[in-house]
Amino acid sequence: MQTGTDIAFAADLLRNGKLVVFPTETVYGLGANAFDPYAVAKVFSVKKRPTFDPLIVHISAFGQVEQLFQSPVDEQVYTLAKAFWPGPLTIVHHKKPEVPDLVTSGLPTVAVRMPAHPVAAELIRMAGVPVAAPSANLFGCLSPTSANHVKKQLNEPDYLLDGGQTIYGIESTVVSVESGGIRILRHGAISEESLAAHVTILTEEKAVKPGQLPSPGMLKSHYSPRKPLYIIKDSNFGKINEESGVIIKSAQSGGNFNGIKTISLSENGNLSEIAVNLFAALHQMEDDPEIKQIFIEPVAESGIGKAIMDRLRKASFNYL
Numbered sequence: 001m002q003t004g005t006d007i008a009f010a011a012d013l014l015r016n017g018k019l020v021v022f023p024t025e026t027v028y029g030l031g032a033n034a035f036d037p038y039a040v041a042k043v044f045s046v047k048k049r050p051t052f053d054p055l056i057v058h059i060s061a062f063g064q065v066e067q068l069f070q071s072p073v074d075e076q077v078y079t080l081a082k083a084f085w086p087g088p089l090t091i092v093h094h095k096k097p098e099v100p101d102l103v104t105s106g107l108p109t110v111a112v113r114m115p116a117h118p119v120a121a122e123l124i125r126m127a128g129v130p131v132a133a134p135s136a137n138l139f140g141c142l143s144p145t146s147a148n149h150v151k152k153q154l155n156e157p158d159y160l161l162d163g164g165q166t167i168y169g170i171e172s173t174v175v176s177v178e179s180g181g182i183r184i185l186r187h188g189a190i191s192e193e194s195l196a197a198h199v200t201i202l203t204e205e206k207a208v209k210p211g212q213l214p215s216p217g218m219l220k221s222h223y224s225p226r227k228p229l230y231i232i233k234d235s236n237f238g239k240i241n242e243e244s245g246v247i248i249k250s251a252q253s254g255g256n257f258n259g260i261k262t263i264s265l266s267e268n269g270n271l272s273e274i275a276v277n278l279f280a281a282l283h284q285m286e287d288d289p290e291i292k293q294i295f296i297e298p299v300a301e302s303g304i305g306k307a308i309m310d311r312l313r314k315a316s317f318n319y320l
């Protein structure tokens with residue numbers, strides 16, 4: 001896969017039905033022209049992503065929502081966009097018929113986000129089309145927060161725009177806009193507390209048909225490294241041995257892991273810093289042949305801590 005920093009070249013590729021990996025402030029995305037179903041189909045096949053899991057469409061100017069959301073657009077969309085765009089918030093709202101069904105997995109709604117990363121913003125602006133992009137990893141595997149993480153998993157995209165390490169290190173918060181409030185479908189880089197300062201958050205469970213998920217990406221197992229991952233608790237602490245790698249939340253949180261490979265995610269437990277370094281630490285442990293299983297310390301579930309614990313529970317789901 002060709003790698004470089006030529007945004008104009010990458011934009012040209014997108015317009016011509018090709019796939020471009022690009023950095024956003026959350027994780028790297030695998031992009032295609034959202035209005036080209038053939039290009040979008042390639043995204044699913046390259047990622048080995050099931051087609052029931054819809055893609056987020058990325059825009060570079062607010063005016064582009066008119067191509068995607070059916071009017072009348074709910075007032076809350078404007079409120080959220082004003083407060084959080086560009087940024088790591090994805091808004092789900094009823095779609096225009098022109099948005100390909102493949103992008104939305106046949107749902108009547110489409111997920112839209114305006115990324116804040118300068119490379120992503122310029123790429124989308126130059127391409128002149130909304131860009132459908134899931135994270136640039138294989139389905140179910142660790143999300144990529146650097147160009148090297150992408151190269152570990154994908155080879156088929158036409159171009160990889162290298163923009164260094166991403167800023168938040170955790171995916172966008174996904175919300176659906178409903179009458180009288182919004183519902184959080186996926187916790188992410190924007191915390192529930194900051195959303196609540198602008199809109200009403202609906203918390204009661206939405207009635208869904210048996211076997212159906214309110215948001216298709218809400219699978220119990222996801223974001224997983226290719227070796228067992230355990231969240232540290234009293235009952236498994238004793239199982240940590242020389243073949244384990246340990247990820248702790250801060251240099252001070254300690255425990256005595258003498259002789260055991262340990263990565264600390266932050267200097268003093270700052271949750272944003274932990275989020276930024278989380279996936280890179282998991283990638284490093286995944287790549288280390290001497291490590292057979294990974295143990296990770298849980299964090300408090302406030303602010304972005306909720307999104308971090310959501311990722312850890314999904315990543316460790318098969319090893320509870």
Ligand code: AMP
Nearest residue numbers: 054107109110111134135215216217218
């Ligand atoms: P990814 O781009 O891989 O980070 O995943 C995007 C996630 O956004 C999906 O897995 C869904 O959970 C969610 N999503 C995208 N479109 C919709 C939609 N129309 N309705 C509900 N959730 C959506």
Ligand code: MG
Nearest residue numbers: 134135143171
């Ligand atoms: Mg993903």
